[in-house]
Amino acid sequence: MRLSTVFATFLVWYMSLVTAISNKRLLELSQKDGNVIKLNSKNYEKILNSPRKSDIVVFFTATATQFSCTLCLEMSPSFDVVANSWFSDHANGISKELENHGLFFAKSDFNAESKQLFSQFQLTSVPAFLVFKAGGKSINDVEKITVATELGANHLNFLADNIKNAVQIPDLFVYEPINWGACITTVVTVAIVTFVLVRYTSALLNVLTLRPLWGIACSFCITTLIAGAMFIKIRGSPFSGMSADRKSIVYFLEGQLQNQYAIESQIITVLYSVLASSFIGLICVVPYIQKWYQKKQHYGKAAIVNFSLALFFTAVIYIFYSALMAVFALKNTGYPFKLFKNPFK
Amino acid sequence: MKQSTLLALEGFQTVLKALIFIAIFGVAISSRLFSVIRFESIIHEFDPWFNFRATKYLVSHSFYEFLNWFDDRTWYPLGRVTGGTLYPGLMTTSGAIWHILRKIGLPIDIRNICVLFAPAFSGFTAWATYEFTKELKDSSAGLLAAAFMAIAPGYISRSVAGSYDNEAIAITLLMVTFMFWIKAQKTGSILYSMLAALFYFYMVSAWGGYVFITNLIPLHVFILILMGRYQSKLYSAYTTWYAIGTLASMQIPFVGFLPIRSNDHMAALGVFGLIQIVALGDYIKSQVSGERFKVVMFISLGLIISIGISGLFFLTYMGYIAPWTGRFYSLWDTNYAKIHIPIIASVSEHQPPAWPSFFFDNQFLIWLFPAGVFLLFLELKDEHVFVLAYSVLCSYFAGVMIRLMLTLTPIICVTGAIAISKLFDIYLDFSVALSTKSPKDVKSVKLDKEKKETSDLEQEDDDYEAELVVDYEPSSKARWFDITAKAVVSSTFLMYLFLFVYHCTYVTSNFYSSPSVVMPSQNPDGSVALIDDFREAYYWLRMNTAEDAKVAAWWDYGYQIGGMADRTTLVDNNTWNNTHIAIVGKAMSSPEEKAYEILKAHDVDYVLVVFGGALGYSGDDLNKFLWMVRISEGIWPDEVKERNFFTGRGEYRVDADATKTMKDSLMYKLSYHDFPSIYPNGVGHDRTRNQKITNNEVGPLDYFEEVFTSEILLVRIYKLKSPDSLGRDHGEAAKFDRNLQSGVKKRLVKKPELELRV
Structure with missing residues (x-):
């Protein structure tokens, strides 16, 4: 009886010794997975549910397309950058300033293999970050960190700040990697541009002094701006949405004057461009063609061409303007005006 | 035509114009009165209440007391140096109106003056827009622009009765300043540029948005110089405007030494320096040979630009020049405000507008806007460059901050009016129907024309309209085609204009006429x-x-x-x-x-x-x-x-x-x-x-x-x-x-x- 108790105690002690995860083991794991340990339902108990001497930052994500978690996809590289920066300074994963205090990174992607892990922490939304602090005894010693970022923002800064705050390791520095691809592209582009500039200076000058070209560029720039391009850039609106029953794609945020999807701007840019160019057609193209025919003494033809072109442009304007009004009525519910009424409805 | 008929026609035109202006004034004022009729004569929203309070203080105290006003009833316990931190233009204007009306025996309550201030000034804005557009095209475009300006919801949103805000007067002053600037730049007249400077001063005294003018006019000059369109007219106009305008603006206590110490104003100073050099270069060019001039120009330009930029950096670094203000930063770096100044980001009018806002505020003018810009590019006179710079810059600003839609609206009205009036120039011209020239006459005219064309290809574009009319005696069939096409095109656009009026009235009445102090709602039985x-x-x-x-x-x-x-x-x-x-x-x-x-x-x-x-x-x-x-x-x-x-x-x-x-x-x-x-x-x-x-x-x-x-x-x-x-x-x-x-x-x-x- 007594012996068994002693044995049981010994066993528990031994077990804890074995299960306590050493920094060395963590380092092995992270080296195997390329600095970020991959967690799934099988290995998480071993790694997280034991006394530890290191901070472990875990990034929960869902990259599968059916979740359409753009933020997850955007944040993933930033997380890798933080991990890589840490290991480039500390090859063994141990802080140089805090004695025997390590920092490791892990990541778990939501799929059949890691489902259990997600339910363990009752995670209902991704991306999520959990920090298992050094000195914690079990899987329940956990702290959730909220990374206040949004689509399209520079996630690295937010992420690095939040992780630094959570783990309190003074020598965690983040190095933004040099984007060699972009560098090479820039160099090549600059080279090509300089070459073209030097080789074809006079031709380029001719092009650059073409007024209609400038006019088109400016008008197009204005068109995109008044179609809400800046809104999308600042707010990072999603491209389009899903209907409430998740069955069809929605292109317009109906009934909202102050909000929009990205695709709305593209549709509106096209509408505005067609309207504006047809209008310019009415003013510049029609008289020009008429004059051209008249110069050739084809007076009858001139009249007919003038007539048909003018009617064509007017019809295009009417159709696209009615479309614009209809789209606007979608956004502004209760808008009383429309240009076109479907007679069959 | 006989001399007397011409005179009679001219007289008729003047009367018609006067009538149109009276109508535009009437429309501008009356469409802004919805809130007064529905609710009562009351000051709206938030900021107007301060302006109203300050105006009351001004009419009950002297002007100097007003400028030295220390307000211990706000920001307790700090207080606010109100007299030194406000733009006094709005209050002094309504104070002056109040005094004048009392002098002529019309003692009107200051509240009513404040409430009806914005509608009254919107009429003047329409007039300034007319003058401005007239300089760009002609008076028919001007009248259209004035009418658009009178009812465009983008401007009404900040100028309904009761919305006693700085913007109520600022947009008027903006347009007047621009109008005088265009006149000055066209003629080189010192009188006009002085007037532009005076109204610029008035604008500085009324609204912080004056920085827009401070940067837009130099930008105009700068682009003209880059395009090689420097003239001594430009020199006299700009230097006069800059010298008088800057000195005058520094008289406003709140502005003080900002024009020489803040980065927002450095562009104007830089262009002022540049134009001196360009003027000198112009003089040297007339004295020395072309080759030598090129060398001199390149060396001096390189030197000056590098000295200017490094000087700017140095002075900013040493703290002599204030860096850009937060609001200005948030225009360029769109994430800046969110991270660094939540108080700016928290204001709803500093949010970017989605596309419906643009359409809502300008309706069909919004798609005429790019078309009008393109049409101006085809002509590209010096004054058109101004409109183009204004359009591109301001559509960016309005895209970033919804409140700047207000400064975009005038230029949308102007370009839209120019586009529409160009259309009407062509398609409302039914003189073909009245043409009674004999074929012989036409032949000779045409021959002249052709000779002219071969000699002067440049002129071609400008003449084709004239040519169209006198070119030939059209057959009755061709005439019918022509008239039908013109009738269809012009009638659809007249219809769109009608729709525009309905849209504006709808928006003004339903969205922009609520005082937000009193809110309308409905009883279960539908009554208000x-x-x-x-x-x-x-x-x-x-x-x-x-x-x-x-x-x-x-x-x-x-x-x-x-x-x-x-x-x-x-x-x-x-x-x-x-x-x-x-x-x-x-x-x-x-x-x-x-x-x-x-x-x-x-x-x-x-x-x-x-x-x-x-x-x-x-x-x-x-x-x-x-x-x-x-x-x-x-x-x-x-x-x-x-x-x-x-x-x-x-x-x-x-x-x-x-x-x-x-x-x-x-x-x-x-x-x-x-x-x-x-x-x-x-x-x-x-x-x-x-x-x-x-x-x-x-x-x-x-x-x-x-x-x-x-x-x-x-x-x-x-x-x-x-x-x-x-x-x-x-x-x-x-x-x-x-x-x-x-x-x-x-x-x-x-x-x-x-x-x-x-």
Whole structure:
């Protein structure tokens, strides 16, 4: 009886010794997975549910397309950058300033293999970050960190700040990697541009002094701006949405004057461009063609061409303007005006 | 044609123009009167209440007292150097009108002058737009532009009756300044550029947005120089404008030495320097040979630009030149404000507008705008460059900040009018139908034309319209085709113009004519009911509190409390002191006992909160609450944490799921105090956030007592309890009382039943 108790105690002690995860083991794991340990339902108990001497930052994500978690996809590289920066300074994963205090990174992607892990922490939304602090005894010693970022923002800064705050390791520095691809592209582009500039200076000058070209560029720039391009850039609106029953794609945020999807701007840019160019057609193209025919003494033809072109442009304007009004009525519910009424409805 | 017929026609045109102008004035003014007719002659929104209060101060004091006004009734206990920190243009103008009207025997209440100020000036804006557009094309385009300007909702949004804001006068001045600038630049006349400078001064005195002019005119000059279109006309116009305008603008106390010390103004100074060099270069060019001039030019330009830029950097680094202001930064770096200045990002008019806003404010002018810009490019006279720079720059600005839609609207009206008038030039010209020339005449005219064309190809574009008319004697069939095409095109566009008028009236009437102090709503039977809770509450404050009582409320209501209740406020819409605003935010987001301490330390007597839950008013304090938290977190990151106000799932909730920090916060308690108990089953329904509130969530209020709640619970006013008579802490005292009460209840039960003695 007594012996068994002693044995049981010994066993528990031994077990804890074995299960306590050493920094060395963590380092092995992270080296195997390329600095970020991959967690799934099988290995998480071993790694997280034991006394530890290191901070472990875990990034929960869902990259599968059916979740359409753009933020997850955007944040993933930033997380890798933080991990890589840490290991480039500390090859063994141990802080140089805090004695025997390590920092490791892990990541778990939501799929059949890691489902259990997600339910363990009752995670209902991704991306999520959990920090298992050094000195914690079990899987329940956990702290959730909220990374206040949004689509399209520079996630690295937010992420690095939040992780630094959570783990309190003074020598965690983040190095933004040099984007060699972009560098090479820039160099090549600059080279090509300089070459073209030097080789074809006079031709380029001719092009650059073409007024209609400038006019088109400016008008197009204005068109995109008044179609809400800046809104999308600042707010990072999603491209389009899903209907409430998740069955069809929605292109317009109906009934909202102050909000929009990205695709709305593209549709509106096209509408505005067609309207504006047809209008310019009415003013510049029609008289020009008429004059051209008249110069050739084809007076009858001139009249007919003038007539048909003018009617064509007017019809295009009417159709696209009615479309614009209809789209606007979608956004502004209760808008009383429309240009076109479907007679069959 | 005979001389007399021509004269008669001209006279007829003048009369017609005058009539059109009277009509435009009438339309501009009357379409802005919806709010006065529907509600009453009342000042709208928030900022106008300050302007109104300042104007009242101006007419009851002297002008110098006004400029030296130290206001101890706002920003308590700091006070505000109001005279030195406001743009006095608006107040002095209405003050002057008031004095003039009194002199001629029309003593009109200053409130009515303030209410009707914006509509009256919108008429002048239409006139300035006419003159401006006339310089660009002709008077018919000008008339169209004036009519558009009179009714475009983008401008009406800030100039309805009662919207007594700086913008009400600023847009008028903007257009007048631009008009004189275009005239000056075209003629080189010193008189016109001086007038431009004077109106620029007036503009500086009226609105902070003057920086737009400060940068746009130099940009115009700079582009002209780059295009090689430098002329001595440009030199005299710009230097006159810059010298007089800058000196004059420095006379405004609030502006002071900014024009030579702030980066916002450096572009104007830089172009001023550049044009001197260009003028010198122009002179040298006329003296030396071309080759040598090139060398001289390149070396001197390189030297000057490098010296200028490094000098600018050096002076900024040394602190002689102030770096760009926060609002300016947030225009270029769109994420800047969100990270560094939450107080700017929190204002709804600093948000980017989605595309419907553009269409809403300009209707079909918005797609004529790019077309008009393109048409101007085909001509590209010097003055057109100005419009193009304005268009591109301002559509970017309006895309970033919704409030700058106001400065975009004039140019949309101008370019739209130019486009439409070009269309009408071609398609409303039915003179073919009247043509009675014999074929012989035409032949000779045509031959002349052709000769001219071969000699001067450049002229071709300008002449084709004339050619069209006199070219040949059209057959009756061709004539029919021509007339039909013209009739169809022009009639559809007349229809669009009609639609535009309807749209503008609809938008103005339904969206831009609400005073937001009084809100319209509907009774169940469909009749109109007015929600007048704000004025009810402010009037209560005015009548029932001590004259020197201090009221703590979120800064949005500061001007209204000052204007309508005439009580001292801690913070107001001036937002000059972020820390002070953060103090109020901290009090609102702290637990009751801490909030009481903070507010007592600031000598506050009353706390006012706006609660829309009972009504479904979305602009209430709980919806703004996160900004209070954010702003105070910026100052005290250790004490206030935004995260604690969100549930574990990251939601902003106020019902049973709300976090403890949320439920303990003063704002929560003041908003929901006794709210559930007015519902029959004790479950309050917050209609703004669509959540259920029960008495379990709303803790007892120990340090504050409710003194006033308006009819629909929109405004709630609480008084800070005066110190306990036994010197106890209020929390302890209340706890003690509660225990006592429950004790009393128990004792009551124990009481022997007293039966009626017989």
